[in-house]
Amino acid sequence: MNFVMPSFAPAIPEMVLLALISFILIADTFWAKRFKFATYYATQISLIFVGFLIITSFTTTQIITFDGSFVRDGFADVLKLFTLAVSFGVFFFAREYLVQHKFFSGEFFVLGLFGVLGMFVMISAHNMITMYLGLEIMSLAIYAMVAMRKDSAQGLEAALKYFVLGALATGMLLYGLSMVYGATGSITFPEIANVIASGEVNSMVLSFGVVFVVIGLAFKLGAVPFHMWVPDVYHGSPTAVTMFLATAPKIAAFAMLYRLLAEAMPGLLNDWQSLIIMLSVLSLIVGAVVAIVQDNLKRMLAYSGIGHMGFLLLGVIAATPDGYASSMFYVVIYAITGVAGFGIIAALSRTGKEFDLISDFKGLNARNPWLAFMILMIMFSMAGVPPFVGFWAKLLVIEEVVQAGFLWLAVLAVIAAVISAFYYLKVIKAMYFDKPEDTSRLEPVNGSLTIGISSIAILLLVLGLLPSGMIDIFFNSLNAM
Amino acid sequence: MLTGFPILSTLIWLPIVGGLLVLFAGRNNPTLAKWLSLFTVGLTFILSIPLWTGFDTTTASMQFVENVPWIPMFNVNYHLGIDGLSMPLILLTTFTQVLVIVSAWDVIKERVEQYMGAFLIMGGIMVGVFAALDSILFYVFWEALLIPMFIVIGKWGGPKRVYATLKFFLYTFLGSVFMLVAFIYMYSESGSFSILDFQGMHLGMTAQIFIFLAFLAAFAVKIPMFPVHTWLPDAHVEAPTAGSIVLAAIMLKMGGYGFVRFSLPITPDASMTLDWLVIGLSLIAIVYIGIVALAQSDMKKLVAYSSISHMGFVTLGMFVVYDIIDSTGSMQGAQLGMEGAMVQMISHGFISGAMFLAIGVLYDRMHTREISAYSGVVNKMPWFTMFAVLFAMANVGLPGTSGFVGEFMVILSSFKANIWYGTLAALTLIIGAAYTLWMVKRVFFGPITNDNVEKLQDLNKREFALMATLAVFIIGLGVFPSPLIEVMNTSVANLLVQATTSKL
Numbered sequence: 001m002n003f004v005m006p007s008f009a010p011a012i013p014e015m016v017l018l019a020l021i022s023f024i025l026i027a028d029t030f031w032a033k034r035f036k037f038a039t040y041y042a043t044q045i046s047l048i049f050v051g052f053l054i055i056t057s058f059t060t061t062q063i064i065t066f067d068g069s070f071v072r073d074g075f076a077d078v079l080k081l082f083t084l085a086v087s088f089g090v091f092f093f094a095r096e097y098l099v100q101h102k103f104f105s106g107e108f109f110v111l112g113l114f115g116v117l118g119m120f121v122m123i124s125a126h127n128m129i130t131m132y133l134g135l136e137i138m139s140l141a142i143y144a145m146v147a148m149r150k151d152s153a154q155g156l157e158a159a160l161k162y163f164v165l166g167a168l169a170t171g172m173l174l175y176g177l178s179m180v181y182g183a184t185g186s187i188t189f190p191e192i193a194n195v196i197a198s199g200e201v202n203s204m205v206l207s208f209g210v211v212f213v214v215i216g217l218a219f220k221l222g223a224v225p226f227h228m229w230v231p232d233v234y235h236g237s238p239t240a241v242t243m244f245l246a247t248a249p250k251i252a253a254f255a256m257l258y259r260l261l262a263e264a265m266p267g268l269l270n271d272w273q274s275l276i277i278m279l280s281v282l283s284l285i286v287g288a289v290v291a292i293v294q295d296n297l298k299r300m301l302a303y304s305g306i307g308h309m310g311f312l313l314l315g316v317i318a319a320t321p322d323g324y325a326s327s328m329f330y331v332v333i334y335a336i337t338g339v340a341g342f343g344i345i346a347a348l349s350r351t352g353k354e355f356d357l358i359s360d361f362k363g364l365n366a367r368n369p370w371l372a373f374m375i376l377m378i379m380f381s382m383a384g385v386p387p388f389v390g391f392w393a394k395l396l397v398i399e400e401v402v403q404a405g406f407l408w409l410a411v412l413a414v415i416a417a418v419i420s421a422f423y424y425l426k427v428i429k430a431m432y433f434d435k436p437e438d439t440s441r442l443e444p445v446n447g448s449l450t451i452g453i454s455s456i457a458i459l460l461l462v463l464g465l466l467p468s469g470m471i472d473i474f475f476n477s478l479n480a481m
Numbered sequence: 482m483l484t485g486f487p488i489l490s491t492l493i494w495l496p497i498v499g500g501l502l503v504l505f506a507g508r509n510n511p512t513l514a515k516w517l518s519l520f521t522v523g524l525t526f527i528l529s530i531p532l533w534t535g536f537d538t539t540t541a542s543m544q545f546v547e548n549v550p551w552i553p554m555f556n557v558n559y560h561l562g563i564d565g566l567s568m569p570l571i572l573l574t575t576f577t578q579v580l581v582i583v584s585a586w587d588v589i590k591e592r593v594e595q596y597m598g599a600f601l602i603m604g605g606i607m608v609g610v611f612a613a614l615d616s617i618l619f620y621v622f623w624e625a626l627l628i629p630m631f632i633v634i635g636k637w638g639g640p641k642r643v644y645a646t647l648k649f650f651l652y653t654f655l656g657s658v659f660m661l662v663a664f665i666y667m668y669s670e671s672g673s674f675s676i677l678d679f680q681g682m683h684l685g686m687t688a689q690i691f692i693f694l695a696f697l698a699a700f701a702v703k704i705p706m707f708p709v710h711t712w713l714p715d716a717h718v719e720a721p722t723a724g725s726i727v728l729a730a731i732m733l734k735m736g737g738y739g740f741v742r743f744s745l746p747i748t749p750d751a752s753m754t755l756d757w758l759v760i761g762l763s764l765i766a767i768v769y770i771g772i773v774a775l776a777q778s779d780m781k782k783l784v785a786y787s788s789i790s791h792m793g794f795v796t797l798g799m800f801v802v803y804d805i806i807d808s809t810g811s812m813q814g815a816q817l818g819m820e821g822a823m824v825q826m827i828s829h830g831f832i833s834g835a836m837f838l839a840i841g842v843l844y845d846r847m848h849t850r851e852i853s854a855y856s857g858v859v860n861k862m863p864w865f866t867m868f869a870v871l872f873a874m875a876n877v878g879l880p881g882t883s884g885f886v887g888e889f890m891v892i893l894s895s896f897k898a899n900i901w902y903g904t905l906a907a908l909t910l911i912i913g914a915a916y917t918l919w920m921v922k923r924v925f926f927g928p929i930t931n932d933n934v935e936k937l938q939d940l941n942k943r944e945f946a947l948m949a950t951l952a953v954f955i956i957g958l959g960v961f962p963s964p965l966i967e968v969m970n971t972s973v974a975n976l977l978v979q980a981t982t983s984k985l
Contacts (some may be wrong), residue, residue, distance in 0.1 A: 064980050114737070368510070380628060385654075386621035393663070395617070397554070402665045410665065414658035421654055425631070425647060433635045466744075468552045475554055 010063045010072035013053045014120050019115045020046040023384040028106035032360065039106035040095050044088060045111055051084045053218035053454040060477055068188045071126035074477030075328070079123050079255050082332045083408075086248045087116050089291050089456065094240035097346040102236065103149060104225040111148075112244060113143035125259055126423035127175045127188040135171040135173070135256065137219075139166055140248060145241045146233065158236025162245075165219065165229040174217025179209030180264075196267035202300060210271045213260055214279075220253040223309045224282035229296075234302035238474055239356065241350060242298060243342035254331040257316065258324055269319055276313050277409070283310030283414060292426075298356045300423055301341050304382060307420050308334045314397040314413060318404035325478040328397035329471065333387045333393040340378045347371075347449035359429055360401035363436030371450060381460040383424040384417050389463035392471070487547050488531060492575065493609045496525050500601030507594030515586060515596040520732030521601055522578040529575040529608075536645050538968055541565070541975030543614060543677070544732055547709045551618070557674050560615040565972030566741050566823065567611040569965060570734055574611065576954075578604040579724040583947055584838055588722065588845055589637065589978060596637060599629040600723060611738060616664040617674045620657070620741040623699075623735070627653060631725070636817070638719035645712075645719035651710040655965070656702030656979045660743075663695035667747075680746040684984050686754075688858070696744045702738025706759075706796060707766040710789045717785035718850070722841030725781065729788050729833035734826045737795045737820040741823070746979035747801065752800065753981075759800040759846035764905045771912035776830050779852045780843075783920055784836045786878060790909060791829050791888075797906060798822030798891035800970045802977060804898035812977060816895045820966055821890025827965060828875075828883035830960055830984045835872040839865070842944055843924075849934055857875075857929035861937040868948040876953045877914045883958035 008015065024042050031038040060074035074236025098104035125131035143166065149161035181353060183185055184195040185205040195201060215226060222230040234242045261272055287307020294300040312334065315327030348355035348371075365372040381388035394417060398410045463470055499521030502958050533650025536543060543562030563571060575771030581600050607628075609622035627650050635646035668674050684692065702709045713733075717725050745752050752759075774786035792943040799822045802815035818954045843858070843867060844850055859866040875882035878889070888909070900951045929935055940948065958965065 047956060049671075069960045236961070376628075376632075391621070391624070396555075397666075398662070399665045399668065403669045406664070407666065410662050411659070414662055415655075418651060418655045418658055422647070424653060425650060428631075429635060429643055429647070433630060433646075468550075468554065471552060471554050 001433045007063075007065045007066060009057075010065050011070055012057070012187060013050050014117065014185075015047065016123070017050050017113070017117050017120065020049070021110060021117060024106075024113065025110050028110060029124050032106050034077075034103070037095070039109050040091065043091055043109040046113065047084050047091075047116070051081055051153050054081055059179060066130075068129045069127045070124055071089065072124060075255070075258070076124045078473060078477045079119055079251055079328065082335065083119050083248050083251050084124070084337045086251065086332075086339055087112065087244070089336070089343070089452070090244045090247060091242060092452055093339070093343040093346045093449065097238070097240040100350060101149075103238075106146075108145065108148060109365065110241070111141045111145050113240065114138075115145070115244065116231040116248065119248060119255075122252040123255040125256070125409070127186055128181065130171075131256060131259065131425075132174060132177065134252070135170065137278055138252060142241075143247050144245065144247065147239045149238050152238070154236040155238060158233045160234075162174065162228055162233045163206045169219030169226070172212050172219065175216075176209045176212025176216060179205050179212065183209060184319075189259060192264040193266060196265060205233060206268065206409040207271050210265060210268050211275065214272055214275045217253065217257050217260065218279050219373045220256070221250065221309045221312070222306055223279040223313065223480055226288040226452065227283070227286065227306045230306055231299045231302040233236075234305075235296060235298045239342055239354065243339060243346060245337040246301070246342060250305075250309075250338075251277075251335050254312065254327060258328075261316065262319070262324055273317060273319060274311070276317050277406075280313035280317060280409070281308045281335060282410060283307060283313065284416035285310075288416040293421045294423070295358050297345060297358055297361075297427065298342070299429075300358070301338070304420060304423070305334070307416060310416065311394060311397050311413060314409060317406060318400040320400065321403065321453065321478045322475060323397075323400040323404065326476040329474045330393045330397050330479070333389055336377060336456065337382050337390060337460065340453060340460070341382065341454055343449070343456070344371075344375055344378070347445050347453060358430050359437060361427055361430040362434040364431040367436065368445065369451065371445060374454050375431060377457040377461055378453075379424040379427050381457075381464070385421070386462045388460050388469075389467060390460070392467045398470070442469050488528065489545050489563065489608070489612045490547055492525055492529055492571065493561075493612065495528070495580065495605065496521055496601045496906055497605035497607075500605070501510055502599040503594050503601060504598035504641065508550065509599065515582075518582045518597040518601055519579075522575070522582050523695045525604065525750075526575040526579050529572055532563065533572060535590060536565075536568055536968060538971060541971045546614075548614075551615070555617075555674065556672060557617045558615045559618060560675060561612045561618075562614045563612055564977065565969040565977075567738065569823070569968060570611045571608050573827055574604065574607045574853065576732050577726060577830065578833055579953070580838070580947060581726055583943060584726065585721070585802055586943055588841070591637070591675065596633065596721075596723075599633050600727065602632075603629045603727060607727075607735070611733055614676050614677065615674050616667075617677075618675050620661055620664065623657060624654070626732070626735075630728070632725045634720045637721040639725070640719075641715070643887075645715040648712045648868075649716040652702055652709065656699045656709070659695040660699035663692045667692065673784065676742065677826060679743075680979060682747075682984075684748065686750055686802055686985060689748040689751035690755070691983065693744060693748040693755060693982050696748070698738065700736040700739035700744065701762070702736070704737065704792050704796065705789060706762045706792070707770060707789070709769070710766070713789060714782050714785040717788075717837075718779060718781045722837060722844065725837040726834045726840075726852070727784075729785075729837055730830040733788060733792055733833075734830060737799070737822070737826050740796065740799050741819075741976055742899035745976060748984075749980050750983050750985055753803045756800040756803045759796050760804070760902065763793040763797035763800070764902065766790055767797065767906055768910050768912065771909055771916065775912065775916040777916075778852055780807075780840045780852055780920065780924070781837070782850075782933040783852075783916060784833065784840065784876075786862065787836075787913065787916065788829070788833050790913065791833075791876075792905070794825050794888055794891045794909070795822045795829075797895060797902070798887075801823075801891075801898045801902060802960060802980065803897050804895055804902070806981060808899070809897055811897075812974075814894055816863070816970075816973055817890050818894030818898075820969055821887050821894060822884075823887075823969050823973065824962060824965060825887025825891060828887050828955075829950055830876045831958065832882075832884050835948070835955065837871045838874060838947060838951070839872055842940065846937055852923050854931055855934060856927045856931065857925070857926040858934060858937065859925045859928055861934060862939045864945065865940050865948075869919060869925065870921055871918045871952055872955070877917050878910060881956065881959045883955045883962070885959055886962045895985060905907045905944050935967050
């Protein structure tokens with residue numbers, strides 16, 4: 001048996017990223033004392049550079065390498081680019097927050113970069129081992145990030161919860177994957193699909209495998225009934241970390257879902273579709289109803305995120321290339337909006353004090369009308385009210401689920417959207433209609449953070465008015481295959 | 482004359498851009514904000530006049546069409562155009578915008594730029610609703626309108642404003658999302674989001690019933706019909722004067738417009754089958770809500786209920802056509818009912834705007850809307866009383882005012898359909914007169930019992946100009962309605978053909 005040198009070209013972004021991370025990790029120990037923000041800048045430059053590498057070699061044709069364990073296609077490239085963009089935004093808001101809360105350190109960014117690397121591997125995984133590897137790279141980095149605030153009991157509790165439940169979920173996923181392997185005798189996604197299509201499999205074992213895989217995925221996405229960790233972890237973690245773990249990993253988790261269900265197990269649609277429907281329906285309901293009673297914005301956004309996962313899964317239920325593309329669009333819009341949502345909290349929080357109660361927002365319009373207006377746009381986008389892009393995200397998934405013949409799901413989804421509009425309105429009400437509780441002067445918000453929030457808010461509006469280009473990118477990336 | 486000039490787009494985007502400009506340029510400079518707003522709405526109104534002068538009344542097809550692909554992937558287009566049904570409503574909108582800005586001139590003191598900006602943006606969006614020929618574009622405008630209105634009621638409204646505005650937003654949002662699902666369903670059947678394609682597409686009876694009900698949920702909430710009208714009195718009472726004017730004069734018309742643009746042409750068979758439902762609810766609105774209005778002690782609430790009752794005429798006129806054709810077989814009778822409904826919409830736009838403006842004039846001086854707080858206003862404000870009584874008479878439907886034309890046409894056609902419909906509808910002439918005139922008597926006449934009334938000043942020039950303009954329109958439309966009817970004629974005839982052609 002002779003060894004064939006695999007083509008490294010498709011994985012160049014990952015390899016470059018790894019090299020850069022290693023460099024930054026070492027360099028950080030040297031330059032941390034002298035140049036406080038050097039690691040931060042190096043991180044952001046690395047993200048931009050990797051993004052540049054992907055754009056210049058952008059491809060919509062499928063390239064498989066490393067003996068079938070790694071794939072590069074339009075789906076991967078698009079999601080990687082948006083993972084980079086979202087992470088860039090997260091780090092941008094995180095810096096100021098970390099400084100304000102006095103735990104700025106280079107590790108945050110290095111760990112974040114490792115997380116991004118893990119997501120890249122997940123997105124490009126073409127067999128179950130690579131998938132698992134990517135998941136672990138990402139998860140371990142984020143576990144450490146959640147626990148970064150060593151002096152906060154709440155933070156450590158969150159970290160422990162996240163770690164234990166995350167490990168449990170990974171265990172479930174691994175268990176499911178091993179069953180799938182046991183039934184099909186293969187670890188590569190297309191081969192699994194072929195074996196299943198041939199019909200010569202132990203369907204009992206396979207069905208169990210699918211159930212465990214879906215449970216593992218649901219844990220990672222935070223879909224009901226596997227959502228229990230979400231509010232506590234989002235609430236307990238430092239906002240900068242919440243911002244990260246609530247956004248970019250969801251993109252990767254969706255990629256994992258797509259690779260496993262759509263690429264490896266399309267033949268088992270009947271098995272997993274009903275599971276996804278259940279997850280989606282429950283997430284929509286719980287996300288919409290439970291968020292209403294939250295008075296902490298981080299918890300509210302956590303439940304709203306659960307609801308968003310319910311919407312995201314609608315496109316997966318449709319199980320067509322267009323359906324997956326609509327989910328892909330949804331998850332990216334969700335992540336971008338999420339950065340803005342948590343970015344607001346990060347930007348407004350001040351030395352040692354979080355700004356995460358909805359009552360903190362009372363009278364913001366009187367104190368900072370520009371920022372209030374931007375938050376208004378972000379909230380309406382989350383609620384899915386046109387002309388903001390959140391509307392198109394919802395419209396597309398609902399459209400796909402109707403095309404697939406699940407009219408009742410569409411009706412349920414729009415009702416959930418109306419209920420969830422209520423709590424977004426609550427934030428706007430606090431900002432615009434209520435008198436401030438705290439009459440002391442609001443410390444001026446750092447100018448660059450205001451610019452950051454404003455640019456995301458305006459982006460949501462512009463994409464809402466001219467969504468065509470972005471929709472085309474997503475739908476073409478999946479349809480070309 | 483102006484061929485190729487995208488006049489509808491201008492009417493939509495000019496106020497929106499102007500509104501944003503006011504929002505940002507007018508901060509700390511209310512005077513600039515006001516003048517910039519007035520300039521914008523004035524220009525918009527002037528630019529909207531060519532729609533009337535350049536309108537071709539001989540065709541029912543869309544005019545001033547603009548069609549640009551918006552999202553080619555889903556066949557969504559930026560498709561605008563107007564016919565005889567939407568053109569008068571657009572002019573009503575641009576006219577009301579001027580009214581709104583002038584009426585708020587000295588009244589709003591807090592955050593003027595946000596107030597003016599919100600109304601300008603609303604104005605553009607409302608034109609968009611009436612001009613959109615693509616259902617998704619329509620939906621975008623339809624929903625986007627909620628945002629500025631939500632802020633306006635919640636921020637400048639009365640004491641219970643937050644409750645009222647949340648109720649307003651969620652009620653209308655809930656109604657409209659079903660319409661969205663209906664659009665998506667029709668897209669999945671026809672592959673197009675164009676309203677004109679929807680009108681031509683084939684639909685089975687079950688589908689039609691569900692689509693009709695989805696539309697009903699959206700439009701009945703907006704117009705509003707009994708029993709989903711409860712948001713309106715709250716919203717009206719709490720909204721600032723200009724907010725009430727926009728709500729009553731234009732936003733309610735969006736519901737009526739929805740029926741003629743969507744329900745009747747897209748689901749004719751379901752409309753025919755379920756016409757009893759709409760007619761029944763309309764008659765309840767006309768009679769029952771009229772009686773409810775009688776019991777109100779708050780002037781704004783009274784006019785709000787009166788609006789619901791009048792909107793009952795609109796829906797009655799629209800759906801009674803099926804019974805007319807059924808019992809007499811005459812298209813002409815049906816045309817009368819439908820045109821009556823359309824005229825009623827326009828006329829109610831002027832009258833309700835005028836009524837809310839009049840209440841606003843009193844409220845600005847006395848800061849109460851309780852009828853019992855007033856008495857003998859005529860002694861102190863003779864000019865104002867003259868206008869207010871005229872508007873009240875129009876609200877009653879006195880011949881010679883615009884209120885008479887629409888109501889009379891609808892009542893007449895209802896008699897052709899069914900004597901009981903006609904009788905019940907005609908009851909409004911009594912009930913409406915009762916609640917309106919009783920209010921007039923209590924507020925304007927009688928002895929002065931309140932010291933504050935003693936101190937009242939009559940209209941200033943600005944208010945006088947506003948009232949006089951409205952009075953001219955109300956009387957003008959009352960004695961000479963034919964230009965308006967002429968504009969609608971062809972489109973209404975076409976609509977009736979669509980509404981009575983089975984799609985099964």
